[in-house]
Amino acid sequence: MTAVPVVPPVRGAAAIAIHSENLCRHYRMGDTLIRAVDGVSLEVRAGEFVALLGSSGSGKSSVLNLIAGLDRPTSGSVVVQYRDLAKLSREELAKYRLHVVGMVFQSFNLIASMTLTENVELPLRFAEVDRGQRQSMAREALERVGLRARMHHRPSELSGGEQQRAALARALINRPQLLLADEPTGNLDSHTGTEIMDMLRQFNRELGMTIVMVTHERALAERYAQRMIFLADGKLVDDPTNTPAAGNANAPGGRP
Amino acid sequence: MKIPDLAELALRNLRESLLRNSLTTLGISVGVASLVAMLSLGIGLQQLFSKRLAKSGLFDTVLVTSRRNLGGMGSERNDGGPPPGESRILDEPARQEIERLPNVLEAYPDIRFVSELRYDDKPHRTIISALPPSAKSNDAFEGMQGSFFSSDAAAEVILQKTFAEELVGKTPARGIDETNVADLAKPLLGKELTMLYSQRVASASAPSPLAPDAATSADGDIVGASYSVVSREQKLKIVGISDQDPESMRGPTRAKVFLPLKLAESLHVMQPADLRELSRAASDQPVYSSVSVRVKNPAQVQLVEDAIKKMGFGTFSILDASRGLQLVFRVLYAFLGVFGSLALIVASIGIVNTLVMAILERRREIGIMKAIGASDADVKRIFFAEAGVMGIFGGVAGVVLGWAIGQVINFGTNIYLKREGFPPEHLWAVPLWLVAFAILFAFLVSLVSGLYPAGRAARLDPVQALRYE
Numbered sequence: 171m172t173a174v175p176v177v178p179p180v181r182g183a184a185a186i187a188i189h190s191e192n193l194c195r196h197y198r199m200g201d202t203l204i205r206a207v208d209g210v211s212l213e214v215r216a217g218e219f220v221a222l223l224g225s226s227g228s229g230k231s232s233v234l235n236l237i238a239g240l241d242r243p244t245s246g247s248v249v250v251q252y253r254d255l256a257k258l259s260r261e262e263l264a265k266y267r268l269h270v271v272g273m274v275f276q277s278f279n280l281i282a283s284m285t286l287t288e289n290v291e292l293p294l295r296f297a298e299v300d301r302g303q304r305q306s307m308a309r310e311a312l313e314r315v316g317l318r319a320r321m322h323h324r325p326s327e328l329s330g331g332e333q334q335r336a337a338l339a340r341a342l343i344n345r346p347q348l349l350l351a352d353e354p355t356g357n358l359d360s361h362t363g364t365e366i367m368d369m370l371r372q373f374n375r376e377l378g379m380t381i382v383m384v385t386h387e388r389a390l391a392e393r394y395a396q397r398m399i400f401l402a403d404g405k406l407v408d409d410p411t412n413t414p415a416a417g418n419a420n421a422p423g424g425r426p
Numbered sequence: 427m428k429i430p431d432l433a434e435l436a437l438r439n440l441r442e443s444l445l446r447n448s449l450t451t452l453g454i455s456v457g458v459a460s461l462v463a464m465l466s467l468g469i470g471l472q473q474l475f476s477k478r479l480a481k482s483g484l485f486d487t488v489l490v491t492s493r494r495n496l497g498g499m500g501s502e503r504n505d506g507g508p509p510p511g512e513s514r515i516l517d518e519p520a521r522q523e524i525e526r527l528p529n530v531l532e533a534y535p536d537i538r539f540v541s542e543l544r545y546d547d548k549p550h551r552t553i554i555s556a557l558p559p560s561a562k563s564n565d566a567f568e569g570m571q572g573s574f575f576s577s578d579a580a581a582e583v584i585l586q587k588t589f590a591e592e593l594v595g596k597t598p599a600r601g602i603d604e605t606n607v608a609d610l611a612k613p614l615l616g617k618e619l620t621m622l623y624s625q626r627v628a629s630a631s632a633p634s635p636l637a638p639d640a641a642t643s644a645d646g647d648i649v650g651a652s653y654s655v656v657s658r659e660q661k662l663k664i665v666g667i668s669d670q671d672p673e674s675m676r677g678p679t680r681a682k683v684f685l686p687l688k689l690a691e692s693l694h695v696m697q698p699a700d701l702r703e704l705s706r707a708a709s710d711q712p713v714y715s716s717v718s719v720r721v722k723n724p725a726q727v728q729l730v731e732d733a734i735k736k737m738g739f740g741t742f743s744i745l746d747a748s749r750g751l752q753l754v755f756r757v758l759y760a761f762l763g764v765f766g767s768l769a770l771i772v773a774s775i776g777i778v779n780t781l782v783m784a785i786l787e788r789r790r791e792i793g794i795m796k797a798i799g800a801s802d803a804d805v806k807r808i809f810f811a812e813a814g815v816m817g818i819f820g821g822v823a824g825v826v827l828g829w830a831i832g833q834v835i836n837f838g839t840n841i842y843l844k845r846e847g848f849p850p851e852h853l854w855a856v857p858l859w860l861v862a863f864a865i866l867f868a869f870l871v872s873l874v875s876g877l878y879p880a881g882r883a884a885r886l887d888p889v890q891a892l893r894y895e
Contacts (some may be wrong), residue, residue: 240797240888261801268799279794279892283442293798295431340798 187348187380188214188237193246195232195404206232208404209246216347219374219381221391224401230384231352233401237382238271238350239263251347268296272341276353278333280325280340286312287321290340297344311339315369331362338369349373351383355390367394427804436811443784450773450780451820457770458824458868462860463831464762470832470855472755488719488731489742490524490533492516514738516714524719527733529726534558535714537690538681543662544620545593552589554621555681556690560720571611572666579688583619584666589682590614614664621660624696655696770868773820774875777813781879785809785886792883793891802884809880810873817872821865828864829856 195207207229214220224230235241236248239255248255251270258266267273280289291308299307312318315335325333334354341349351370355363371394373379385391391398400407427435440447492515514520525533537556542549561567562574567584575582585593590610662685721730731741785792792805832854840850 235889238797240892261803264796264799264801264804267797273797275797275892279790279797281791281794283438292795295427295435296795296799296801296804298428301431344799 185216186213187216187218188212188248188250188382190233190237190248191246193233193236193248194244195229195236195241196244205404207236207243210401210404210406211246212399212406214380214382216380217374217378219371219394219396220383221395221398222382222384222401223386223388223391223398225386228401229404230401232404234350234352234382234384237348238273239266264296268293269344270346271348271350272344272346274334274337274341274349274351274354276356278325278330278337278357280333280336282325285322285324286317286328286336286339289325289336290343293340293344307343308339311343312336314342315339329362330358331365334358334362334366335369338366338373342373347380349379349381351381353385354383355385355387363390370394427807432807432811433815435808436815439784439788439808439812440815443787446780446783447816450776451816451823453773453776454770454817454820454868454872455823455827457767457773458821458864459827459831460769461763461766461867462825462828462856462864463835464766465759465860465864466828466832466854466856467835468755468759468762469857469860470853471758473855474851474853475751475755486531486721486724486727487743488721488727488734489536490516490717490719490734491715491740491742516717516739520737520739521714521717523737524717524734524739527730529722529730531720531722532558532560533717533719534687535691536716536718537685537687537695538715539623539695541695542622543683544622545617550589550592552683553681554683554685554690556687557584557684558687558718561684567666567668570666570668571608572615572664574666575686576665577688578686579692580665580686581660581662581689582665582686583621583662584668584684585614585664586682586684587667587669590667611667614667617664619662619664621662623658623660623693625656625658626694626696627654627656658693660693770871774871777816777872777875778879780816781809781813781876782882784812785879785883789886789891792886793888796886796888797892805886806880806884809883810876813872813876813880814869817869818865820872821868824868825856825861825864832856 190210190212193207193210194205196203196205198204210229210233222230222233232241236243236255237250239250239258243256246256250266253266253270255263255266280286281292284292287305287308290311291304294304294307309318309321312321315338317332317335317339320328320332320336325336328336334357349370354366354370358366367390370381370383374381383391383395388398521533521535524530535556539554540551541554542551543554544550557575559575559578567574570584572584575584587610594610594613719730719734721727727743731743734741795805795808836852836854839853843850
């Protein structure tokens with residue numbers, strides 16, 4: 171953590187969790203240049219619950235990967251919790267992913283060969299937390315998502331909803347300030363999907379955690395997110411709840 | 427990640443594809459087994475040889491003579507004497523000087539003479555030589571019947587088997603040694619022999635005061651130029667009979683009867699060298715025809731030889747032969763090591779293959795680990811640990827397997843040796859260092875094999891890895 175360079179907070183802007191400026195992610199596929207993310211500027215305040223909406227291929231997941239530090243921008247910048255991600259080394263980015271952000275995915279992404287406890291404590295292993303402490307933290311996290319009874323089960327023995335709850339427990343184990351969710355309800359039926367979304371809202375409200383959720387379900391976003399950001403072809407597009415930003419790619423997107 | 431965590435993760439990951447990883451580990455163990463088997467055969471053979479040779483005293487002994495060439499062979503005999511610079515007398519002060527040289531264990535005179543021994547009133551002529559107390563650990567005296575001399579000046583004698591046979595009147599059949607030494611020991615041990623010898627006495631005086639009480643003056647004094655020779659008798663008790671021939675390297679001049687060194691010195695027996703040193707050996711100071719020098723370690727023989735040569739004496743050692751033998755063993759080791767390692771190299775390719783496969787299979791897992799905060803180094807270490815654990819397991823299993831192969835071959839060889847009428851031998855030696863070396867080597871080879879797969883896993887792009895189903 172100490173090795174991660176921190177951009178000093180600007181007075182009055184202390185509440186900004188994510189700030190991106192003309193963020194681009196281009197890559198080549200054969201002869202064609204794909205502009206997955208093409209000049210996205212946005213700001214998310216600390217403690218906000220934001221939904222990134224768009225059809226498939228709109229670049230919403232790419233934006234999320236850039237914020238998560240899994241990918242690097244081709245140009246532009248993304249600053250999360252005062253860290254300019256483009257300037258971090260691979261090692262520093264790994265530390266950033268370990269301590270600053272938590273991630274949940276559509277396909278849960280639990281490791282099949284490990285029990286729930288082992289899955290949940292895996293980030294703690296990378297953080298070199300002692301074994302005893304690790305186990306009590308993992309138990310606590312699983313209790314929080316109501317999976318205490320399933321601690322020693324493998325992911326394949328659980329329902330989709332339970333797996334996603336375990337993934338949430340894992341995402342929260344290192345107490346990150348930012349939770350990134352990539353279509354968290356995409357593989358779930360509407361009932362369990364609602365359960366997961368309630369849990370996200372609970373974390374947002376009770377723990378003051380900033381949440382960025384990628385989804386293509388507008389209804390879900392409207393119901394849970396405080397703000398929606400729309401993407402199409404890698405660019406920010408008209409946000410119905412915030413007309414001033416509509417069609418203006420240069421303006422910081424989505425001020426509520 | 428911490429090492430115990432890594433080891434634990436590696437073990438659980440290896441358990442996930444148990445069959446494949448077991449087969450890879452088996453491959454390593456076969457490689458290690460072949461290496462262990464080959465090297466332990468080499469070590470066993472070398473130990474067998476060097477044990478035999480070291481006990482024979484061949485490799486740590488330097489023979490010192492007062493001439494450049496041993497036994498006066500070569501041109502010197504014709505010259506009638508060595509060049510002045512080299513003509514140093516090998517007497518007691520010289521022996522003491524040699525003994526004080528670094529790395530020298532002891533330097534004792536070679537006392538060797540032909541004499542008549544009486545047993546049961548029958549005379550037997552043979553060559554007699556003196557043994558220092560250190561000869562006790564010689565192979566030939568370690569397993570003999572009876573015991574070694576009770577003291578360095580005791581009036582005792584050890585017989586070589588063939589002479590013992592002669593004493594009891596058994597003539598060995600040509601070619602086959604069938605007489606059991608134990609059968610000879612019964613009638614001979616504890617019995618007395620009478621040795622008739624010629625004592626050298628400085629001319630000025632009557633019988634030397636140094637002569638032991640048992641020695642009795644007899645008639646027939648031979649008067650030399652400056653000293654006289656007196657015939658004497660000495661009673662000797664038979665304390666031991668050696669099955670082996672301790673002086674086999676001396677050929678026809680080898681002794682069959684051995685006396686303690688101090689006793690032999692005190693007898694002042696007339697020796698062949700005395701005749702040659704006639705003019706110089708006038709004093710009572712003993713002059714030796716040769717001195718045997720035992721060196722602490724065969725590796726230091728050359729140093730000692732050089733030092734003695736500088737003092738002006740001739741030296742002889744079997745060092746050159748041993749150097750040749752060492753070269754043979756070094757080549758043998760290299761040869762056996764290369765063949766043994768070949769299997770391990772093949773096994774290491776197996777590790778690379780297994781790990782590359784594992785990376786393809788576990789791409790998504792790598793992506794997940796990176797997404798939740800694993801660094802490149804963490805991922806690299808996980809695959810490294812898996813390679814290392816396979817290496818250690820393979821190494822341990824391989825040592826056991828190699829040891830078992832060795833036991834089987836040892837067993838088989840000994841059945842053969844027994845049938846041919848030879849005593850059993852330990853051809854196979856797996857020293858502890860070889861066990862440690864084999865396991866460490868397997869571990870290192872595995873780590874090297876893991877380098878490429880681990881590096882590849884670490885470089886994996888998490889976004890692509892997560893997309894992969």
